[in-house]
Structures are given as structure tokens and as C-alpha cells.
Amino acid sequence: MTEKKYVAAIDQGTTSTRCMLFTKDGRPAASYQMEHEQIFPHPGWVEHNAMEIWSRTQDVIRGALAQVNADPEEIAAVGITNQRETTVVWEKATGKPIYNAIVWQCTRTQDFCAEWLKKPGWGQNEKGEGKVKEITGLLINPYFSGTKIRWILDNVPGAREKAEKGELLFGNTDTWLIWNLTGGVNGGVHVTDVSNASRTLLMNIETLQWDETMMKELQVPASMLPKIMPSSYVYGKTTKSGPFGAEIPVAGDLGDQQAALFGQACLSEGEAKNTYGTGCFMLMNIGDKPIPSKNGLLTTAFYSREPGKCYYALEGSIAIAGAAIQWLRDNLRMVDDAPVTEYFAGKVKDSAGIYFVPAFSGLFAPYWDMTARGAIVGLTRYVRKEHIIRATLESLCYQTRDVIGLRQEVSGSES
DSSP, X not given: XXXXXXXXXEEXXXXXXXXXXXXXXXXXXXXXXXXXXXXXXXXXXOEEOHHHHHHHHHHHXXXXXHHTXXXXXXXXXXXXXXXXXXXXXXXXXXXXXXSOEEOTTOOTTHHHHHHHHTSTTTSOOTTOOSHHHHHHSOOSOTTSHHHHHHHHHHHSTTHHHHHHTTOEEEEOHHHHHHHHHTTGGGTOOOEEEHHHHTTTTOBOTTTOSBOHHXXXXXXXXXXXXXXXXXXXXXXXXXXXXXXXXXXOEEEEEEEHHHHHHHHXXXXXXXXXXXXXXXXXXXXXXXXXXXXXXXXXXXXXXXXXXXXXXXXXXXEEEXXXXXXXXXXXXXXXXXXXXXXXXXHHHTTSSSOTTOEEEOOBTBBOTTTOBTTOOOEEESXXXXXXXXXXXXXXXXXXXXXXXXXXXXXHHHHOOOO
């Protein structure tokens, strides 16, 4: 029997996909990463090509294996972490998505959410209370998967009819990858874990099961939904014809921000982390009871090791962090490479009185204003690009301070 030397991890993120191999003692042995296209068909709309994501995933797996000339039989297991809320709907029989993946940042369901908020008892009041919060721990907002599924079923010709016939499957990108890795149309496993399911507006935060009330309100057929499983579980095996070239247990699934909380060893109540990526996310471990928040934080599933039980977290979500730097680079062409923003920001002593509000996808915690849009205010002729770059970096700090302050209110800690 071949010795098991490695564990493989696939990180499917908002802008790129990466595969890493780790040794038995947790040291990284290989890492291969590739970006995928960001699609902006209309203002506020953000999409990905799900087939491109699957193609990139196969490429990075092969790239990581090649870096250390690893025999696939040397890999003990595969774990997956992923961008949450990004919504893929595909045909069960063909494996083809019926529409581009709708990304978590997309605001196309804003009007639907605005009407939903007007329904008595459903929408959040000034304290964030309402039926949606009680059932799911979340708020009515375009951020989450449920309204994106509804949009696809309502706007792609023939989609709702196919869904009602049981011909369509839904998943966030974890589900999409696991289904493909384990065989796709030839018996792929259709599963997700509690952390990802808790980001859909469809999972009951206490029962950890799909909620009939939410499915009915969002008109999402139960047949589309993956089975909710623990985060640590053997869901199935990769196929010999797939990118690994061997049958390897797929044994872990965790949303990227929950994975970061676990990876930072925040395993005791009150411990928290703040991760800076495309967005910025503060999560705090709150133990095995779903504590409701009334100050703009979300209650979300953290991780699960056995069916029907999980640990929970409070989350302060910021939609735009690194994406603002990417915008300076790709849209305004102010820099050629993201890291040089530090150099330019250091060339000036302050932002010259300007402030940048990067509300490209509305504002998330603690404001939850889906109608907000980005702005640069305080401009004078004195302002140079260095000031705008500095103000952009400072915007990450200001947003972070907002959610860290909320965490302190909840925990009573000043640390």
C-alpha cells in the first residue's frame, strides 16, 4: 500500500482558485493558484463562469501535484473551502450550468429584497429583527444565495419548469466542486456543509436543516438543494478519471471565512479573527448555541463534526476590502500591482481630507444598506493619486473598526 504523505486542500475563492498539498505535520509542500474572469454585465452585477472555475480547479490540482511530483495514491484526503453565497444552478443530466454563477457581491436582487422587506413581520426593523433573522440568523439582503436562486428560476427561460421537475441542482461553489470531483453526471455527490448552508437564507439556524417556510417564501424546490452534512465527513471519493487521477476521500468542506476562523485556532468562545481578502470578515466563536445579534452582526454556523450539531459564530461582513485595491489597479489604472499601493500611500502624510466609501455592492455590517453606492468625497485640486490610494487603504481600516466595535459590544471585551 502506498504511503499517505499528503492532504490536499482546494481553496475556491472570489478571484482565484488554489490547490495546496500539506505534509503529515502540517507543513505546506506545494501550492498552485490561478485567477478566473470577473464578469460585470451591468452596474452592480457580478458573475463568474462556473465551468471556468471547474477548469481552473482541475488545472491547479494538476499543478500542485506536479510541483512535488506527487503520486495521487500518496494523498490521504481532500478538503475544500470556498467563496460563500456564490450561486450555481446546473442541469443534473448534463452537468451544464444554466446561467453564470451569481457572485456574493452581486446586487441584482435589490428590488426583490426591497419588496420583501415591506412584508409585515419578514423584514428587519432598526434592531435587525424579523422572521428571516429568527429562522436563518441572517438578514434580507442580495448578499445571500436564496434570492439569487430565485432570480435564476424567474429569469432564465424554462428554469422554473425544470426545477419543479427535479432536473436542476443548486450549490455554492463547494457543492459544485464536490459534485464534479466525485463523478458529476456519473454519480456525483450533491452535498454541502452547515457553514455554507447557513449562508443561503434557506437553512434553519437551529435545526441545521432546510427550512420549509424559507423555501416556500423564496419559491425554491427542495429537489434542487444539496444534502446538509457535517463539515468533517467523508462525502465521497474523487474519480480516477478526474484531475487527481485516483480515488481519494473528499473529507472536509467549510466556507472560507469559517475555515479561516478554525485555521486561526479560534476554538474557544469569544475568540475572533478578521480576514482581509476580496472582502473583509470578522468572525467570533460563540459556542454551540446560536446567539442572536441585534447590532448588525450575523449569526452563522461555524463548523460541525457530527450530524445535527454545530458550533456557531457571529459575523461582521464587509463587502469590499481587497476588491477596492483591485479596482484601483484594473479600473482606474492607478497602480500596476496591488502591493505598490503601500508605497504610494506612504508618499503623503494623510489623505488630504478625502474619504473613500467603497460601497460597490452596498454596505454590509453594521449598516446593511443595499442601496448605498461608492463615493469619494472631499476632493480639491490639491488631491493627487497618492491621496486617493491612501484613502482607499484607510477605508479598509474604518470599516474594520466598525465591525470590531460590534464584536466588543457583544463580548464585553476591549481586546
